[in-house]
Amino acid sequence: MSATLTKSAPTPGAGGGTPGRGAAVRGALGGALRSREIAVAVVLLVVVAVATVRNDSFLLSADGWRDLLLTPSILLLLAAGQMMVIVTRSVDLSVGSTMALTAYLTGRLFIDVPGIPIIVVVLAGVALGAVLGLVNGVLVAYGQVPALVITLGTMYVYRGIMLTWAGSDRINAGDMPSGFLALGTKQVLTIPLLTIVAVAVVAVVGYYLHTARSGRELYAIGSDPDAAKLYGLKVPTRVLTAFVLCGALAGLAGVVHAARYGTVSSGVGNGIELQAVGAAVIGGVAIFGGSGTVWGAAIGAVLLVTINRALPILGIPDFWQRAVVGALILGAVVLDRVLALRQSRKYDEEREG
C-alpha cells in the first residue's frame, strides 16, 4: 500500500528513476515547461517563424496566410471532441469514419433535395455525427466494454455504411451549391470563416470543461473512475455525453471537409482518428484521462498540420512529415513522464521537509 496518493493508471514494470540532477536546473526547466499549452505554442511559433524566414510566402502571402489558418480547422474540431473522450479515460477511433459519413451526407442532401437551406444541411451533419457518437456512447457506457474495442468496431461499420451508401459515386464541387462552397473560402478580416467556426467550437468546449459541473465531472471520471462512482457521479451519463459531443464535432468536421475541399471521396478521414489522438497527446492530454486542456489539444492539432506544411520549406522532403509527427508524439509522451516523475519527487521532498 503506498502511503501517498498516486495515479491508478497502469504502473510501469520498472519505474525506478535516477535521482535528479540539480534543483536549479530542474526549477528553470520545469518553469518553462509548466504550461504545456505555452510550450507547444512556442514550438508552433518557432516552426512558423523558421518556415517564414526560409520562404516568406509561408506566412506573408495571402494564400499562405489563409492555408496556415484554414488547413488545421478539421483536425481542430476532431481533436476537441477526441480530447473530451480521452479525458474520461476512453478513446474514439471512429471519428474518421463518422466524418466520412457526414461529409457524404452533406453532398447527398444537396443533390437529392435541391434548394435545401445550407443551415439545415449543417445541422443534419452535426445531428448524424451525434447519433453515431450516441451509438458508441451507449455501447461503452452501458455495455461496460472498452471503448477501444467498440470504436474500432464502429470505425469499420460506419466506414462500410458510407462506402456502401456511396457506391462508386463521388461528390464533386459541381454537386454542391456555390453558397456552400463559398463558406470554404469566405474570410472575415482575412481570417477564414471555417477557422473562426473551429476556434469558436474549441472556445465553447474549453468554457464548458472549465465552468460546468458536468465538464469537471469528465475530468473526475478519467482521474479515478472508482472514486467517481463513490462520489455518486453519474458516470455512464457523462461518458455518454462525451461520446455524443465527440461524434457531433466529427459530424461538423465532415461538413467542413465538404465545404473546404468541394469533393467527397471514399478516403475522407482515413487514418485521421490517430492524428486526432496524437494531437491531444502532443497537447498534454493524458492518454489515461483526468488531465489536459482542450487548448492543448487544439494547439497540438495546429502544430501537427502546420509541421506537415512547413517541412518542405524547411528543406525536408514532405515524405518525412509523418516521421516528424511520430517523433513529436513520442517526445510529448516522454516529456510527460519526465515531468510527472519530477513532480512526484517534489511532493516527496515537500512531505519530508
Next chain:
Amino acid sequence: MSDTPSTPSAPATPVLEMADVRKSFGPVAALRSGTMTVESGSIHALVGENGAGKSTLVKIVAGVHRRDGGTLRFEGADVDFTSTAESKGAGIAVIYQEPTLFPDLSVTENIFMGRQPLGRGRRIDRAAMLKETTEIFERLGVDIDPRRPALGLSIADQQIIEIAKAISLDARLLIMDEPTAALSGVEVERLFAVARSLRDEGRGLVFISHRFEEVFALCDRVTVMRDGAYVATTDIATTTPDAIVEMMVGREVGELFPKTVATIGEPVLEVRGLRSAGTFRDISFDVRAGEIVGLAGLVGAGRSEIARAVFGVDAYDAGTVTMRGKKVRPRRPRAAIAAGMAFVPEDRRKQGLVVDASVARNVASVIRRQLSSLGLLTGRAENKASGPWAGRLEVKTNALDMAATTMSGGNQQKVVIAKWLATEPQLLIIDEPTRGIDVGTKAEVHRLLSDLAGQGLAILMISSELPEVLGMADRVLVVREGQITAELDRTEATPESVMKAATAGAVPTELTPVLPDALLKEVGA
C-alpha cells in the same frame, strides 16, 4: 443477537438507527444482523475482527450496497439509499480506509466535486469554492494549499480533505473506517481534535478501529460485531478492553500464540547499511536459522519498504543484502528467490497472488521453471506439484482450477504461503501474516510459522498487531521513521518498550497503549 445491550441514559436524539440489517453476496452472508444506534453529538466506536461485517454495514449506510432486509433509519425517517449520491444528499459522509480522491484535480475541486457552488449562468463559482475551502481548512487548523492537486498528498492529508468534504456537506453523520491505520502519532492527535470538535457541534460520528487505545481515548460508546452479527453495545466508561476482546472473539483467546522454542543457528540473512532516500536509512540486522525476527513499528514507519527492498522488489540506494554469505543482486526478485528468499507480501489480493488465476497456477507460480521439462510446462505438472502443497496447508477448495478470487482471506493466505513454501526457502519474509483472516486460520498460521522456525527456517515477520509480534518473535526490531530504534530480546520486548521505541514519546500521553491483559498474559511479557 440475544445479548441485551446495556442501556445507558440516552443523551441525545439518535441520528442513525439500524436494526437487524442483512446482506448477502451470493451464498455468502456478509452481514447477518447489523444493529447500531448512533446519537447525535457522540462518537460511536464500531469494533470487530476483520470479516465481522463492519465494512459491509458501512457500505449499506453509504448506499454502496443495498440491504436485503432489516430497518435503516436516518434522523428518524426510514431510508433506502440506492447510491452514494443519495446518502450524501441526506447528510451522511463516509471516510474510507483508503481515501478516494481524484489525483489530477485540485484539493478544492475534490471537496466540491459534483456539487460545486454555481454562480450566474450555472457557472461554477470558483471564488466561492476557494473561499469555503480556505475557511474549512482554517477551522481544522491545517495548512494545505487548496489549489494544489491531490496527487502526492500523504494519507493523513487525504483524510483531512475527506473530512473537509464532510463538513462542507454539512454531514450530520460522519463514518470513519479505520482512519488512523496509516497515521503517525501527531496526525492521530490532529484527527482526534477535529473529531471532537465535530461531535461538539452536535454531529454523530462512527469510528471504526482496531486500536483499543484510540477507541478508549476518543469514543463515547462502542458496538461490537462478530461473524456478521451484532453482539453488544455499551458505554466506554463502563467497559474494559478485555471485555470487548472477549465479545469480539467469542472464545478464549489464550490459544493464539503457540510459540515453541527452536534452536537458533547460523545467520541466514544479513542486511548492512541499507538506505533508500526518503524511506529508510542505516538498516542493519541479521536473521538466523530457526529464528523469528519481528519487525514492529507504526504503519508507515518503513517496515514494509525495508522488506520490499531486501527482496528486490524495490530499489535501494546503498547497503548490502547477503544470504548465507553471498551478496544478493539488488532490484531483482528472481535473484532473491534463487538465493533462498520467500516473500509473503502485505497486500494479498494485489501483491500476494493473482486472484483471477487458479489455485494450481498460483501455487506453482514461483517453481514453474523447475516444473518445465525441455522448456515446456504443462498444466498437469502444475497440478501435480501444487496439489500436495495446497493439501499440506489445508487449503479449502473444490478443485485446483478454481480461481483464488472465490476464496476467503484465510484460504488465500494459505495459497500464498503454499506458493512460497514450494520454493523450499531458507528465509521467509512475511508481512502482516494474519491481516484480514479469521481467528481459526490465524491460529493455524501462527502454529505453522512456529513449526517452520522449529525446522530451521529463518523468518522475518512484519506485523502491526503487537500481541502477534510479542507472541511469535524471538527478537523484535522496532522501526521508527525509517530507522531501527530498538532491538529487543524476547524477554525485553513488552508492549511498553516496543511502543516507546516505535513512537519515541511522539505519541500523546492519552494514547499510551491500553492492551488487553488477556492477550498479554500469553505473551509472557
Next chain:
Amino acid sequence: MSASTPTKTPLTKRPAGGGDGSARTYASYARPAWQRLLLTRETAIIALLVVVLVWANVNVPNFDGPLTVYYLFLDLMPILLIALPMTLIIITGEIDLSVASTVALTSAFTGVLFTDAGFSFPVAALAAIAIGAVCGAFNGFLVGYVGLPSLAVTIGTLALYRGIAVGLLGTEAKTGFPDEWADRVTDRIGETSYPQGLVVFLVLAVVFALLLHFSSFGRGVFEIGLNDEAARFSGVDVARTKLVLFMLAGAVSGLAGVYYTLRFDLSRGDSATGMELQVIAAVLLGGVSIFGGRGALHGVIAGVLLIGVIASAMRLEGQTQNVTNIVTGVLLIASVIIPRLLSWASGRLPRRTRGDT
C-alpha cells in the same frame, strides 16, 4: 528435472485438529473435461467459423473451388503472422499499433537493400527482419523500461515508422524481386490449394502456442495481464517480458513485410496501411480480452480465418469490401457485448466496488 515435491522437504506441517495425518488431496478440475473444452469463447468462435464455412460451401457459388482457399491464405498471411505476437502483447494488457508501419518499413528496407545496395535477397530479407526487431525493441523499451503507455507510444511509432518508410522511398516503388523467392512463398504445397508460405505460419503458430500456453514465460504473460504487481512479487521480470514481446511483434512484422514484398513484387512506403487495426480486430474477435489476462491462440487463429472466410464468401457473392467491413465491425462489437449481455441476463454481472474485503 527435479521438481520440488513436498515429500522431499523437511518443512512438514503437523496435521491440525487430530486428523489421520494424511494431507488433503484435490481434484484437478472442478468441471468435467467436455465442459472445460466446449464452454469457451474460443470454441464459440471456432464453431462460428465452421458454420460459416459450411454455409459458404453450400450456398456460395465457387466457394469450394481451389482458388478460394489459395487466395484466402495468400491474403490473410500477414494478418495471421502478426496476430501471433499481437495476442501475447494484448494478453499482457498492452497494445501495438505500429505493426503495419513496421511491415511497410521493412518492406521498404528490403527493396532498398536489394535493389539499391545490391544485397542478395536472403540477406536483405534477414536484415529487414532484424530492423523489424529493432523497431519492436524500441517500443518495448519505452513501454517496459520507461513505463510509458503503449497506446500512446505505438501511435507515435505508427507515424514514425511509416514516416521513415515513406521517407526512404518517396513516391518510388521498387519491383523486380527474384521470382525464385516469390515462388517459394506463393507456390502451392504439392497438389493442394495451400500456398507454401503457410508452412512458415504453421511453424510460428506452434512456436507461439508453446511459448504462450506451455511455458513458464507464457504463464508470466498471463500473470502480467491479470495483475502485474503480483507477477513482479513472484519474480516475473515484467519489463523484460514486455521488451521481448514487442521485439517479437517487430520481428514477425518484419517477416510479414518481406512476405508482402514478395507476394506483390512491390516495395512501397504506403503498403499495409490500416492493417494494425485489422490485426487487433481479429485478435479481439478471437476471444482475447483487451484488459489482458485471458485469451488463447487457437481462438485468435479462428478469429483471423473467420474474418477472411466471410470476406472471401462475400466477395464471391458479389458483395463489396464495404459490406465485409460492416460485418467485421459488427462481429467485433458483438464479441464483447454478447458475453456482457449473457452474464447480465443471468444476474452474474460482477459488482466492482472499491475496497471490498
